Amino acid sequence: MDTFDVSDRNSWYFGPMSRQDATEVLMNERDRGVFLVRDSNSIAGDYVLCVREDTKVSNYIINKIQQQDQVLYRIGDQLFENLQKLLTFYTLHYLDTTPLRRPAPKKAEKVIGRYDFEGSDQDDLPFRRGEILTVIRKDEDQWWTVRNQQGQIGQIPVPYVQICEENTDDNCIDRPLSSGGNCGTTLASSNSFRSPLLSSVACKNDTTIHSTSTNCHQLNNSLKRSDLNRKLPAFARVKQARVPNAYDKTALKLEIGNVIKVTKTNINGQWEGELNGKKGHFPFTHVEFIDDCDPIHNTEDVTLKVVSVSSLNNDWVE
Structure with missing residues (x-):
C-alpha cells in the first residue's frame, strides 16, 4: 500500500475547487484510493473528501462542527479531532471500495x-x-x-x-x-x-505585464509582514494620487495626503474603504500605514481627509 504524510496538508488539500474539476483530476489516475480534500461549495467551512473508486469518483462531505470549545470533523457517523486523524483512519478502513492510498498529484502552481x-x-x-x-x-x-x-x-x-x-x-x-x-x-x-x-x-488577469513598461508605479518596498497582518481598522496615508476609471463606480479617487482608515486588505491588492460617505476600493500600492496616526494634529502642508472604511457518501450534496 502507498504511504503519504498526513501532516503535509499542502499535499492533499486543494482549497476551493469545483466537483467537476476534482473529478477530472482523479479520473486521470488509474489507482483506486487516490484522493484530495477540497472546500465545500454549498456549506462554508465544510470540506469534501473526493476519492477515486473503481469506476467513479465519490464525494464525502466532511462537516466542521463546534462542540462547546472544541472543533470536530464529522464524516458519516465518525467524529475526528482534525482532518489529519480523519485521513489516517481511512487509510486503514474502507470508504466504499477502497481505503485512502495517496493524494492526487498537484500541478505546479x-x-x-x-x-x-x-x-x-x-x-x-x-x-x-x-x-x-x-x-x-x-x-x-x-x-x-x-x-x-x-x-x-x-x-x-x-x-x-x-x-x-x-x-x-x-x-x-x-x-x-x-x-x-x-x-x-x-x-x-x-x-x-x-x-x-x-x-x-x-x-490569469486583465493586461499583459511588460518588463519595459514605465507606466506602472514602482512599489515602495516598505510593505512588511506586519502591514499585511496588521490589526484592522488602521490608518494609512495616501502617497500617490489616483484617478480611477470613470466606469468603475466602486473605485475611490485618492489625493496625496488623504488619511485612510483601512478595514479590509484583500489578497488581490485591492483594499477597501469609504471616502466622503462613498464606499469603494483602492490599490494597496498607493498608501502606507501610519502608526499612532492622529489626522487632526498632522503637520503636513496639505488638508488631510479622513477616510473611514468601514449517510457517509453524500454525492448528492456536492
Whole structure:
C-alpha cells in the first residue's frame, strides 16, 4: 500500500475547487484510493473528501462542527479531532471500495512578480517584477512559501504577485491585469517586446505585464509582514494620487495626503474603504500605514481627509 504524510496538508488539500474539476483530476489516475480534500461549495467551512473508486469518483462531505470549545470533523457517523486523524483512519478502513492510498498529484502552481520585493525578514525571498516563482505552500492568506528559478526558497507577500499558468507556445499570452495591479493606468498591450522572464506563462488577469513598461508605479518596498497582518481598522496615508476609471463606480479617487482608515486588505491588492460617505476600493500600492496616526494634529502642508472604511457518501450534496 502507498504511504503519504498526513501532516503535509499542502499535499492533499486543494482549497476551493469545483466537483467537476476534482473529478477530472482523479479520473486521470488509474489507482483506486487516490484522493484530495477540497472546500465545500454549498456549506462554508465544510470540506469534501473526493476519492477515486473503481469506476467513479465519490464525494464525502466532511462537516466542521463546534462542540462547546472544541472543533470536530464529522464524516458519516465518525467524529475526528482534525482532518489529519480523519485521513489516517481511512487509510486503514474502507470508504466504499477502497481505503485512502495517496493524494492526487498537484500541478505546479506558478506566480509572476507584479512589483519588486526586497524583503524585510530573513525568511523572505526577494524577487523582481516579472520574475517567475513556484508555489510550494500557501501558509497564510497573505504570505506564501515559494521557490525561485535558482532553487532558493522563502516567503513572499501575495499582493506582490499574480497567478500564472503554463503556456506551451513559449509566449506570454496577452491578458489584462486585475485592477489592483495597473496602478490606475492601463499597461501597454503591444507585442513588440517580451521579457525572457515572462516567456512560457500566461497570467490569469486583465493586461499583459511588460518588463519595459514605465507606466506602472514602482512599489515602495516598505510593505512588511506586519502591514499585511496588521490589526484592522488602521490608518494609512495616501502617497500617490489616483484617478480611477470613470466606469468603475466602486473605485475611490485618492489625493496625496488623504488619511485612510483601512478595514479590509484583500489578497488581490485591492483594499477597501469609504471616502466622503462613498464606499469603494483602492490599490494597496498607493498608501502606507501610519502608526499612532492622529489626522487632526498632522503637520503636513496639505488638508488631510479622513477616510473611514468601514449517510457517509453524500454525492448528492456536492
